[in-house]
Amino acid sequence: MTDQGDETGKRDKKVADQYDRGYDYTTYFDKREYENEAERIAIRELLDGRRFDRAADIGGGYGRLCLLLREYADHVTLAEPSQSQLDAAAELLAGTDIEQVRTQADDLAFDDASLDLVTMVRVMHHLPDPSAEFAEISRVLKPGATAIIEVANYGHYKNRRRFKKEGKPLPTEPVSIRTVQADEPDAIPFVNHNIATVIGQLAAAELTLQRKLSVSNLRSERLKQLLPTGAMLAVEKRLQQRLARTDFGPSIFLELRKA
Numbered sequence: 001m002t003d004q005g006d007e008t009g010k011r012d013k014k015v016a017d018q019y020d021r022g023y024d025y026t027t028y029f030d031k032r033e034y035e036n037e038a039e040r041i042a043i044r045e046l047l048d049g050r051r052f053d054r055a056a057d058i059g060g061g062y063g064r065l066c067l068l069l070r071e072y073a074d075h076v077t078l079a080e081p082s083q084s085q086l087d088a089a090a091e092l093l094a095g096t097d098i099e100q101v102r103t104q105a106d107d108l109a110f111d112d113a114s115l116d117l118v119t120m121v122r123v124m125h126h127l128p129d130p131s132a133e134f135a136e137i138s139r140v141l142k143p144g145a146t147a148i149i150e151v152a153n154y155g156h157y158k159n160r161r162r163f164k165k166e167g168k169p170l171p172t173e174p175v176s177i178r179t180v181q182a183d184e185p186d187a188i189p190f191v192n193h194n195i196a197t198v199i200g201q202l203a204a205a206e207l208t209l210q211r212k213l214s215v216s217n218l219r220s221e222r223l224k225q226l227l228p229t230g231a232m233l234a235v236e237k238r239l240q241q242r243l244a245r246t247d248f249g250p251s252i253f254l255e256l257r258k259a
Protein backbone atom coordinates (compact mmCIF):
# COMPACT_ATOMS: atom_id res chain seq x y z
CA MET A 1 0.00 0.00 0.00
CA THR A 2 1.27 3.48 -0.78
CA ASP A 3 0.55 6.70 1.05
CA GLN A 4 -0.74 9.02 -1.67
CA GLY A 5 1.25 11.99 -0.36
CA ASP A 6 0.52 15.68 -0.66
CA GLU A 7 0.07 17.71 -3.84
CA THR A 8 3.82 18.30 -4.11
CA GLY A 9 4.19 14.54 -4.32
CA LYS A 10 6.85 14.65 -1.61
CA ARG A 11 5.53 11.73 0.40
CA ASP A 12 5.39 8.38 -1.30
CA LYS A 13 5.86 6.15 1.65
CA LYS A 14 5.28 2.43 1.45
CA VAL A 15 3.20 1.02 4.27
CA ALA A 16 4.55 -2.35 5.36
CA ASP A 17 1.20 -3.99 6.07
CA GLN A 18 1.51 -6.94 3.69
CA TYR A 19 1.24 -9.44 6.55
CA ASP A 20 -2.39 -8.30 6.86
CA ARG A 21 -3.27 -9.88 3.53
CA GLY A 22 -4.42 -13.27 4.68
CA TYR A 23 -1.03 -14.85 5.39
CA ASP A 24 -1.01 -16.79 8.66
CA TYR A 25 2.52 -16.44 10.06
CA THR A 26 1.40 -17.68 13.47
CA THR A 27 1.66 -21.32 12.34
CA TYR A 28 4.99 -20.91 10.53
CA PHE A 29 7.02 -22.41 13.38
CA ASP A 30 4.71 -25.35 14.03
CA LYS A 31 7.04 -27.54 11.95
CA ARG A 32 10.19 -25.52 12.52
CA GLU A 33 11.09 -26.22 16.13
CA TYR A 34 14.77 -26.52 15.18
CA GLU A 35 14.92 -23.04 13.58
CA ASN A 36 12.85 -21.47 16.37
CA GLU A 37 15.10 -22.90 19.07
CA ALA A 38 18.30 -22.19 17.11
CA GLU A 39 17.35 -18.49 17.06
CA ARG A 40 16.63 -18.51 20.78
CA ILE A 41 20.03 -20.09 21.44
CA ALA A 42 21.66 -17.29 19.44
CA ILE A 43 19.80 -14.51 21.25
CA ARG A 44 20.60 -16.04 24.64
CA GLU A 45 24.26 -16.31 23.68
CA LEU A 46 24.40 -12.64 22.61
CA LEU A 47 22.51 -11.34 25.65
CA ASP A 48 23.94 -13.68 28.25
CA GLY A 49 24.61 -12.00 31.60
CA ARG A 50 23.33 -8.61 30.44
CA ARG A 51 20.42 -6.52 31.67
CA PHE A 52 18.64 -3.76 29.74
CA ASP A 53 16.04 -1.19 30.66
CA ARG A 54 14.05 -0.51 27.45
CA ALA A 55 13.95 -2.98 24.56
CA ALA A 56 11.94 -3.16 21.35
CA ASP A 57 11.49 -6.02 18.91
CA ILE A 58 11.10 -4.39 15.48
CA GLY A 59 8.90 -6.31 13.05
CA GLY A 60 8.29 -8.66 15.94
CA GLY A 61 5.26 -10.30 14.29
CA TYR A 62 2.97 -12.05 16.75
CA GLY A 63 5.48 -11.62 19.58
CA ARG A 64 7.34 -14.92 19.21
CA LEU A 65 10.53 -13.54 20.79
CA CYS A 66 9.12 -10.94 23.19
CA LEU A 67 8.95 -13.12 26.30
CA LEU A 68 12.52 -14.24 25.72
CA LEU A 69 13.59 -10.59 25.51
CA ARG A 70 11.66 -9.84 28.69
CA GLU A 71 14.11 -12.13 30.52
CA TYR A 72 16.83 -9.60 29.67
CA ALA A 73 14.96 -6.27 29.66
CA ASP A 74 12.67 -4.56 32.18
CA HIS A 75 10.42 -3.04 29.49
CA VAL A 76 9.77 -4.72 26.16
CA THR A 77 7.77 -3.28 23.27
CA LEU A 78 6.60 -5.26 20.29
CA ALA A 79 6.92 -2.86 17.32
CA GLU A 80 5.05 -4.26 14.35
CA PRO A 81 3.32 -2.77 11.27
CA SER A 82 0.72 -5.50 10.70
CA GLN A 83 -2.53 -5.27 12.64
CA SER A 84 -3.25 -8.98 12.25
CA GLN A 85 0.15 -9.80 13.79
CA LEU A 86 -0.58 -7.41 16.64
CA ASP A 87 -3.98 -9.04 17.17
CA ALA A 88 -2.31 -12.45 17.42
CA ALA A 89 0.27 -10.96 19.78
CA ALA A 90 -2.47 -9.60 22.02
CA GLU A 91 -3.57 -13.20 22.57
CA LEU A 92 -0.10 -14.68 22.96
CA LEU A 93 1.08 -11.93 25.29
CA ALA A 94 -2.14 -11.52 27.27
CA GLY A 95 -1.40 -11.13 30.97
CA THR A 96 2.17 -9.97 30.37
CA ASP A 97 3.52 -6.42 30.54
CA ILE A 98 4.83 -6.45 26.96
CA GLU A 99 3.69 -3.28 25.20
CA GLN A 100 2.59 -3.23 21.60
CA VAL A 101 2.90 -0.44 19.07
CA ARG A 102 1.91 -0.35 15.41
CA THR A 103 4.91 1.06 13.61
CA GLN A 104 7.35 0.15 10.88
CA ALA A 105 11.11 0.09 10.79
CA ASP A 106 11.69 3.13 8.57
CA ASP A 107 9.51 5.38 10.75
CA LEU A 108 9.74 4.12 14.32
CA ALA A 109 7.36 5.44 16.96
CA PHE A 110 10.12 5.89 19.54
CA ASP A 111 11.90 9.01 20.74
CA ASP A 112 15.50 9.69 19.86
CA ALA A 113 17.98 7.78 22.05
CA SER A 114 15.20 6.13 24.06
CA LEU A 115 16.06 2.41 23.78
CA ASP A 116 18.79 0.25 25.28
CA LEU A 117 18.20 -2.79 23.09
CA VAL A 118 16.63 -3.32 19.68
CA THR A 119 16.14 -6.68 18.00
CA MET A 120 15.03 -7.27 14.42
CA VAL A 121 14.73 -10.91 13.42
CA ARG A 122 13.45 -12.32 10.12
CA VAL A 123 12.64 -8.86 8.80
CA MET A 124 15.74 -8.15 6.71
CA HIS A 125 14.56 -10.55 4.02
CA HIS A 126 11.77 -8.04 3.37
CA LEU A 127 14.15 -5.05 3.15
CA PRO A 128 16.13 -4.92 -0.11
CA ASP A 129 17.52 -1.49 0.80
CA PRO A 130 17.61 -1.25 4.60
CA SER A 131 19.43 2.12 4.83
CA ALA A 132 16.37 4.07 6.05
CA GLU A 133 15.55 1.33 8.59
CA PHE A 134 19.12 1.25 9.92
CA ALA A 135 19.12 5.05 10.27
CA GLU A 136 15.88 4.81 12.30
CA ILE A 137 17.21 2.04 14.53
CA SER A 138 20.32 4.11 15.12
CA ARG A 139 18.22 7.18 15.94
CA VAL A 140 16.14 5.45 18.63
CA LEU A 141 19.09 3.74 20.35
CA LYS A 142 20.95 5.39 23.19
CA PRO A 143 24.70 5.88 22.66
CA GLY A 144 26.41 2.60 23.50
CA ALA A 145 23.14 0.65 23.22
CA THR A 146 22.81 -2.75 21.53
CA ALA A 147 21.06 -3.94 18.38
CA ILE A 148 20.67 -7.54 17.33
CA ILE A 149 19.81 -7.84 13.67
CA GLU A 150 19.24 -11.13 11.93
CA VAL A 151 20.17 -11.21 8.24
CA ALA A 152 19.04 -13.74 5.66
CA ASN A 153 22.40 -14.73 4.17
CA TYR A 154 22.82 -15.21 0.42
CA GLY A 155 26.47 -16.19 0.85
CA HIS A 156 25.77 -19.31 2.89
CA TYR A 157 27.92 -22.38 2.47
CA LYS A 158 25.92 -24.00 -0.34
CA ASN A 159 25.73 -20.83 -2.46
CA ARG A 160 29.37 -20.05 -1.89
CA ARG A 161 30.36 -23.50 -3.07
CA ARG A 162 28.11 -23.14 -6.14
CA PHE A 163 29.49 -19.74 -7.10
CA LYS A 164 33.05 -20.97 -6.63
CA LYS A 165 32.40 -23.96 -8.87
CA GLU A 166 30.98 -21.66 -11.53
CA GLY A 167 33.96 -19.30 -11.15
CA LYS A 168 31.70 -16.37 -10.29
CA PRO A 169 31.95 -13.92 -7.38
CA LEU A 170 29.12 -13.77 -4.86
CA PRO A 171 26.76 -10.86 -5.52
CA THR A 172 27.31 -7.92 -3.21
CA GLU A 173 23.74 -6.65 -3.72
CA PRO A 174 20.59 -8.33 -2.30
CA VAL A 175 19.22 -11.19 -4.39
CA SER A 176 15.49 -11.82 -4.76
CA ILE A 177 14.55 -15.31 -3.61
CA ARG A 178 10.93 -15.17 -4.70
CA THR A 179 9.95 -18.51 -6.18
CA VAL A 180 6.62 -17.35 -7.61
CA GLN A 181 5.97 -14.12 -9.42
CA ALA A 182 4.41 -11.51 -7.13
CA ASP A 183 0.80 -10.83 -8.11
CA GLU A 184 0.54 -7.35 -6.55
CA PRO A 185 2.60 -4.31 -7.52
CA ASP A 186 3.42 -3.62 -3.87
CA ALA A 187 3.96 -7.25 -2.85
CA ILE A 188 6.46 -7.66 -0.05
CA PRO A 189 10.01 -8.30 -1.30
CA PHE A 190 11.88 -11.50 -0.42
CA VAL A 191 15.63 -11.10 -0.61
CA ASN A 192 18.82 -12.59 0.76
CA HIS A 193 21.73 -10.32 1.57
CA ASN A 194 25.49 -10.17 1.28
CA ILE A 195 26.62 -10.01 4.92
CA ALA A 196 29.65 -7.79 4.28
CA THR A 197 27.45 -5.30 2.42
CA VAL A 198 24.97 -5.21 5.30
CA ILE A 199 27.74 -4.71 7.87
CA GLY A 200 28.92 -1.74 5.78
CA GLN A 201 25.40 -0.29 5.65
CA LEU A 202 25.10 -0.68 9.42
CA ALA A 203 28.46 1.02 9.99
CA ALA A 204 27.24 3.95 7.88
CA ALA A 205 24.36 4.26 10.37
CA GLU A 206 26.83 4.29 13.28
CA LEU A 207 26.00 0.71 14.23
CA THR A 208 29.29 -1.08 14.74
CA LEU A 209 29.65 -4.84 14.60
CA GLN A 210 30.53 -6.49 17.92
CA ARG A 211 29.79 -10.17 17.30
CA LYS A 212 28.37 -12.47 14.68
CA LEU A 213 26.68 -15.86 15.00
CA SER A 214 25.84 -18.30 12.25
CA VAL A 215 22.38 -19.74 12.88
CA SER A 216 20.25 -22.64 11.64
CA ASN A 217 23.44 -24.24 10.36
CA LEU A 218 21.84 -27.69 10.08
CA ARG A 219 18.68 -26.53 8.30
CA SER A 220 17.94 -29.49 6.06
CA GLU A 221 14.76 -31.51 5.70
CA ARG A 222 16.87 -34.68 5.38
CA LEU A 223 18.75 -34.08 8.63
CA LYS A 224 15.49 -33.25 10.39
CA GLN A 225 14.14 -36.65 9.39
CA LEU A 226 17.29 -38.44 10.51
CA LEU A 227 18.10 -36.72 13.81
CA PRO A 228 16.08 -35.81 16.90
CA THR A 229 15.67 -32.03 17.29
CA GLY A 230 17.47 -32.08 20.63
CA ALA A 231 20.58 -33.62 19.06
CA MET A 232 20.52 -31.11 16.20
CA LEU A 233 20.26 -28.23 18.66
CA ALA A 234 23.16 -29.53 20.75
CA VAL A 235 25.34 -29.48 17.63
CA GLU A 236 23.91 -26.13 16.53
CA LYS A 237 24.85 -24.56 19.84
CA ARG A 238 28.47 -25.62 19.45
CA LEU A 239 28.68 -24.39 15.87
CA GLN A 240 27.08 -20.94 15.93
CA GLN A 241 30.22 -19.07 16.91
CA ARG A 242 32.69 -21.21 15.03
CA LEU A 243 30.81 -21.08 11.71
CA ALA A 244 30.21 -17.33 11.92
CA ARG A 245 33.77 -16.74 10.67
CA THR A 246 32.76 -17.97 7.23
CA ASP A 247 29.09 -16.85 7.28
CA PHE A 248 28.23 -20.53 6.88
CA GLY A 249 24.53 -20.62 7.75
CA PRO A 250 21.39 -19.26 6.08
CA SER A 251 20.79 -16.84 8.95
CA ILE A 252 23.42 -14.57 10.48
CA PHE A 253 22.82 -12.79 13.77
CA LEU A 254 24.74 -9.52 14.12
CA GLU A 255 25.27 -7.83 17.45
CA LEU A 256 25.88 -4.11 17.00
CA ARG A 257 26.75 -1.19 19.21
CA LYS A 258 25.42 2.30 18.68
CA ALA A 259 28.36 4.71 18.62
Ligand SMILES: C[S@@+](CC[C@H](N)C(=O)[O-])C[C@H]1O[C@@H](n2cnc3c(N)ncnc32)[C@H](O)[C@@H]1O
Residues within 6 Å of the ligand: 016, 017, 018, 019, 025, 058, 059, 060, 061, 062, 064, 065, 080, 081, 082, 085, 103, 104, 105, 106, 120, 121, 122, 123, 126
Ligand atom coordinates in the same frame (compact mmCIF):
# COMPACT_ATOMS: atom_id res chain seq x y z
C1 LIG B 1 8.79 -13.35 9.04
S1 LIG B 1 7.96 -12.24 10.10
C2 LIG B 1 9.06 -12.22 11.51
C3 LIG B 1 8.36 -11.84 12.77
C4 LIG B 1 9.26 -11.92 14.02
N1 LIG B 1 10.36 -10.98 13.94
C5 LIG B 1 9.76 -13.30 14.25
O1 LIG B 1 10.96 -13.53 14.07
O2 LIG B 1 8.95 -14.17 14.56
C6 LIG B 1 8.30 -10.69 9.36
C7 LIG B 1 7.66 -9.54 10.10
O3 LIG B 1 8.21 -8.32 9.62
C8 LIG B 1 7.18 -7.38 9.54
N2 LIG B 1 7.61 -6.35 8.59
C9 LIG B 1 7.58 -6.37 7.25
N3 LIG B 1 8.06 -5.23 6.75
C10 LIG B 1 8.42 -4.46 7.81
C11 LIG B 1 8.97 -3.18 7.97
N4 LIG B 1 9.27 -2.41 6.91
N5 LIG B 1 9.18 -2.72 9.21
C12 LIG B 1 8.90 -3.49 10.29
N6 LIG B 1 8.38 -4.71 10.21
C13 LIG B 1 8.14 -5.19 8.99
C14 LIG B 1 5.97 -8.16 9.10
O4 LIG B 1 4.75 -7.50 9.36
C15 LIG B 1 6.16 -9.44 9.90
O5 LIG B 1 5.53 -9.38 11.14
